[in-house]
Amino acid sequence: MPLHPTHPTLYQIIICARSREKNFFKLNLVIKNWQTKFSTSNRIRSLEKIVKMDNEFNVITEGKASILFPKNNKVFYNNVQQFNRDISIAAIKIWSKIFSEEKLNKAQQKKGSDINIQSSSKPSKTYTFTILEALAASGLRSIRYAKEIPNIKYIIANDLDLDAVDLINKNVEYNELSKDFVRANQGDACSVLYQHRSFPDRFDVIDLDPYGTAAPFIDGAVQAVEEGGLLCVTCTDLANLTGSNYPEKCYANYGSIPVKGEFCHEMALRILLHTLSTSAAKYRRRIIPLLCCSIDFYIRIFVRVVTSPVEVKNNPCKTSMLYVCTGCHSYYTQPLAKVTGKNTYVPMVGPIVNNSCEHCENKFHVGGPIWTHSIHDKQFVLRMLEHVKESNNETYQTHSRMLGMLSVIMEELDIPLFHNLSALAGTLHCTSPSLKTFCSAILNKGYKVSASHAMAGSVKTDAPMSVIWDIFRSWIQLHPVTMKNIKENSPARKILAIEPRFYYTSKC
Ligand SMILES: C[S@@+](CC[C@H](N)C(=O)[O-])C[C@H]1O[C@@H](n2cnc3c(N)ncnc32)[C@H](O)[C@@H]1O
Ligand SMILES: [Zn+2]
Structure with a gap:
């Protein structure tokens, strides 16, 4: 327990020292070693210093650490x-x-190498x-x-x-x-x-x-x-x-x-x-x-x-350029190189996209390279x-958040980037299907789908954009949009001008 006396007298210091001494026995090995090294008077002198510190600093406890943080707040704590x-x-x-x-x-x-194993019983x-x-x-x-x-x-x-x-x-x-x-x-x-x-x-x-x-x-x-x-x-x-x-x-x-x-x-x-x-x-x-x-x-x-x-030679195959449509935000990644034979690397032929987007006819932004x-x-x-x-809340005060994040990450598909359901619906000016409905439709079409830990409402999938838009087209057949509110050359009009190839049913 950190000490906070305002005006420590010698008596207070000794009392504090005694109560701290009791705690010493409960603490870890490091402190036990410390105790054996120093005499009582040394300990009291050291505790005097600590009591003085308590007057100048706030004490913040996080995990097993109690940290002095200057009251004038000069050093960063977040x-x-x-x-x-x-x-x-x-x-x-x-x-x-x-x-x-x-x-x-x-x-x-x-065996017999010079690697230093300090204990032979449980190395x-x-x-x-x-x-x-x-x-x-x-x-x-x-x-x-x-x-x-x-x-x-x-x-x-x-x-x-x-x-x-x-x-x-x-x-x-x-x-x-x-x-x-x-x-x-x-x-x-x-x-x-x-x-x-x-x-x-x-x-x-x-x-x-x-x-x-x-x-x-x-x-x-x-x-x-x-x-x-x-x-x-x-x-x-x-x-x-x-x-x-x-x-x-x-x-x-x-x-x-x-x-x-x-x-x-x-x-x-x-x-x-x-x-x-x-x-x-x-x-x-x-x-x-x-x-x-x-x-x-x-x-x-x-x-x-x-x-x-x-x-290291494989790095360009793990690295891609990113193309993002400026209209409908469809995205594509293209690796920088591929392997043709044993350890023979060649550049890719590209770009992977047309001059303008096949769905909405807008141009692309080019980003990257990024790790894919x-x-x-x-x-x-x-x-x-x-x-x-x-573990529990005592070991990690953010225990439940850690569990949540690691659980979502465990389920995350190993596929670069993701869509956001509301943003996709926003592009088409339609009401959004529920995440469950949308993901079921993707699975029903034979593709994989998961969430990403990086955003609520995210959809990570290997389904191509043509399938994503097709699912939306069929959704819109059942939940129509008011076309008069949609601008003439907008991505929504271009995407919705095509008949759905796939028809949404409640079973999807
Ligand atoms: C965000 S704080 C570190 C917080 C700390 N890691 C923690 O978890 O509590 C950044 C620190 O970097 C220090 N700093 C900034 N530039 C530095 C440099 N070139 N070399 C070493 N330290 C630097 C600043 O003085 C500051 O204390
Ligand atoms: Zn587009």
């Missing part, structure tokens, strides 16, 4: 990002299990790993990682801002963690990353959680992460990534042009993955997306990075989901 931190803790826990299993398998394969549980939080602010995230994720060797909590670094140190102390375990560091994130490019200095996990874009840190991060290590990246500059702002700004940061569309939050994930994949490719490394989430006003992705020059391969590893998501199901 409680809305608690979900980000909760899901990151779960993701790192599962990644570390996989990482450990892989190391164990390797070690078993080459799978004793692989330790390092974390760099490159932009750590108050240190909240690093301290939560330190207290909530097992088998961490040490964490570097880095920030450019001296006040932030000072605060990280205070928070490490306040949380009774060793400064060797959570190492506050002042530096530019890029410099820190570039200083750790070579083995054995690399980090097993690198967390980038900046204000706005993570783009300036990506080149360093893809080099400084260990083989099979984990990159956790947040971007909050969604106005750029979703195309609602300046496409040239997105191109400058990510090398991709965003196009406006209902799918824009998933497009943002795919733009960031494109940047990560092309950045890693320069160093003969490829990315393996584990989980990519669109959350409120930001995106958060978890990818592994592996050196694999052969797989898988954005989640379902085996990984399943393990996360099982772990979250076994």
Whole structure:
């Protein structure tokens, strides 16, 4: 329990010290070690400091961390990002299990190798790993990682801002963690990353959680992460990534042009993955997306990075240009290359679309390139989901939201982008069928359909646009639109001028 005395007297300090002492016995191993190292008078001196801190700071408790946050509010704290931190803790826990299993398998394969297994009885549980939080602010995230994720060797909590670094140190102390375990560091994130490019200095996990874009840190991060290590990246500059702002700004940061569309939050994930994949490719490394989430006003992705020059060659087949009709918003993706023979890559013939849209005769916007391969590893998501199901609100205060998001992601089809039912109905000026009715019609036509976690009312499907519009035409036969309200050259008129080839029935 954080202490908040207004004017601590020596008596109060001793009382506080005693009550804290009781709690010490309930706390974890780190604190037990701490107790054995220091005498009572040292402890009282340290607690005096903590009591003084309580006067200058507000204390925010999140997960197992209690964080001092200056009352004058100089260092960034964003409680809305608690979900980000909760899901990151779960993701790192599962990644570390996989990482450990892989190391164990390797070690078993080459017996007598120099890989350091610290305990011969249960070696799978004793692989330790390092974390760099490159932009750590108050240190909240690093301290939560330190207290909530097992088998961490040490964490570097880095920030450019001296006040932030000072605060990280205070928070490490306040949380009774060793400064060797959570190492506050002042530096530019890029410099820190570039200083750790070579083995054995690399980090097993690198967390980038900046204000706005993570783009300036990506080149360093893809080099400084260990083989099979984990990159956790947040971007909050969604106005750029979703195309609602300046496409040239997105191109400058990510090398991709965003196009406006209902799918824009998933497009943002795919733009960031494109940047990560092309950045890693320069160093003969490829990315393996584990989980990519669109959350409120930001995106958060978890990818592994592996050196694999052969797989890097496949990147253009996993990357596509995007065509979006300016009238009816039909969209199409076209990969940049294909494989014709064993390891022979050729450019695609294109574009995949006509000069104008086959449905409404409007022109296309060209966007991309974007990553169009898988954005989640379902085996990984399943393990996360099982772990979250076994946890509760105490472990993750955003537990129910985590369960919801991971469950939807588990069901998400591995198909790029999605439609929005109300937007499709809006294009045709008709009432919208229910999601259930529309999805049943798609299934009835022999195509797959799912929701996307990135938007309520989303429809992810492999059904071509011709089938989507046909389902709407047949729906409109039963639920007519008032044609006099529809402009002469509008997409709705063009699409509805064609008779439906498929007739909607209540069984669809
Ligand atoms: C969004 S906050 C980090 C929040 C933190 N990750 C958390 O979960 O609580 C961004 C931090 O990045 C720091 N920062 C900005 N540019 C930086 C740079 N080039 N190198 C290191 N830190 C930087 C800022 O001082 C700020 O504290
Ligand atoms: Zn069109």
